[in-house]
Amino acid sequence: MLSKEKLPHETITKLLELAEDLTKHRKLLRLGSFSLTPLNYDEEKEKFFASSSYSPIFTYHNLDISNIPPLLKKVEKKIEKAKIPDDLKQHLFAYLENLQVLYDLKNSIGKNNFYEQAKKLLTWKDISPKQHMFGDIAEHAEKEIFDAHAIKKEFEKTLQEVYGINDFNIVIDDFTHNIISAGYHQVTVGSNVRRHKSNVKRLIIHEIESHILQTYNIRKSSVLADLSLYADSLLHAEGLAVHNEVSTKAINKQTLKMYTLRLEAIKMLDKSFREIFDYLSQHTSPEKAYTMTYRVKRGLRDTSAPGGNPKDGVYMIGYYHIEEFLKNGGKKETLYRTKSPQLTKLLDKYDLLPTSPICLPKFLSL
Numbered sequence: 001m002l003s004k005e006k007l008p009h010e011t012i013t014k015l016l017e018l019a020e021d022l023t024k025h026r027k028l029l030r031l032g033s034f035s036l037t038p039l040n041y042d043e044e045k046e047k048f049f050a051s052s053s054y055s056p057i058f059t060y061h062n063l064d065i066s067n068i069p070p071l072l073k074k075v076e077k078k079i080e081k082a083k084i085p086d087d088l089k090q091h092l093f094a095y096l097e098n099l100q101v102l103y104d105l106k107n108s109i110g111k112n113n114f115y116e117q118a119k120k121l122l123t124w125k126d127i128s129p130k131q132h133m134f135g136d137i138a139e140h141a142e143k144e145i146f147d148a149h150a151i152k153k154e155f156e157k158t159l160q161e162v163y164g165i166n167d168f169n170i171v172i173d174d175f176t177h178n179i180i181s182a183g184y185h186q187v188t189v190g191s192n193v194r195r196h197k198s199n200v201k202r203l204i205i206h207e208i209e210s211h212i213l214q215t216y217n218i219r220k221s222s223v224l225a226d227l228s229l230y231a232d233s234l235l236h237a238e239g240l241a242v243h244n245e246v247s248t249k250a251i252n253k254q255t256l257k258m259y260t261l262r263l264e265a266i267k268m269l270d271k272s273f274r275e276i277f278d279y280l281s282q283h284t285s286p287e288k289a290y291t292m293t294y295r296v297k298r299g300l301r302d303t304s305a306p307g308g309n310p311k312d313g314v315y316m317i318g319y320y321h322i323e324e325f326l327k328n329g330g331k332k333e334t335l336y337r338t339k340s341p342q343l344t345k346l347l348d349k350y351d352l353l354p355t356s357p358i359c360l361p362k363f364l365s366l
Helices: 009-028 041-049 068-081 086-107 114-121 148-162 197-220 230-247 253-266 273-280 286-297 310-327 332-336 341-349
Strands: 169-173 180-182 186-190
Touching (some): 041 273, 068 086, 086 230, 114 310, 180 197, 273 286
16 A cells, blocks of 8 residues: 655645635535526426427526636646645646636626537547346336425435434425436425426435535535536536446336436437427337436526527536446446545545545445
8 A cells, every 4th residue: 555645734734725715615606406407498498398499498597797807816826836736736636727718717607608618628538338247137017106395204214314414404395396306405396396206206216315415515525526527527417316226127128218317318419409309209208308408408598599508418427437447447436535536536645534434325235
């Protein structure tokens, strides 16, 4: 085992100060459902289904983030002056550059340059799914349906009774009413979401035992553990969640099909909303095809134009990255310390990660 390089107390203090600044600004630039959900989602959906050729025209919240660039400039000067090891300084500069691109992307929501900005931030290697890598996938025939409130109750029960975690809120959202998303302090369940019982179990693995436990450990660790680069963070967070679904056999054929179709939709971003929908509706219901198409086109104003949001390709692509990481000797527990194996390695080099036990999903400790 390589010996760790111990940093002086004043260097660690400076690193923590810079990390606090960076993560504080990162939270202001969060690309959450609020900023990406159109104000006229329901109206445009109604127009879409009333026509055979219409592509939605979306409007979004007018977000004023003009105060961010001067704040980022101040942090840049602090990093330049800081006396810290070169590899740590390079990582901080890379994280800062991510924030600058993230600012440009958030500032472009609803504008013609959204897709160009998205491609600068969300860059992943193209992959082609191989069914055999998932093994045998179950197909569940069920009648019991959980509404958003029942899903909220199951999420809370898992967090509090299984893991003893009480500082995450599970929120029913009437605005982003068709999506479930995990954030830094809460999980949002869209008020229109409905899922079968087995799918709720899968969602617990994906949202609670993957995303929330990962975030919980990072929050209980050091602010330095929260410095994963944006695309890297998404890749390993969503990849871990899908890998956990597969390894616990919670994933079913319908969910695997959904992830596969999302990737196919990403590969069609040069097409209009209507063209992507027409393709997807050959393989799934019109309602699901619309939701998938909306997800890859959100961020655009005029969805008849090429482009969109490449984020949904990360589920399948991330799964393959986790597969490769584990095949090469990586440990899944590592992915619960930060959202990037590269960041974990860098921080561990300087003994900057706590060695105390972390909260892992029960299925990993069986």
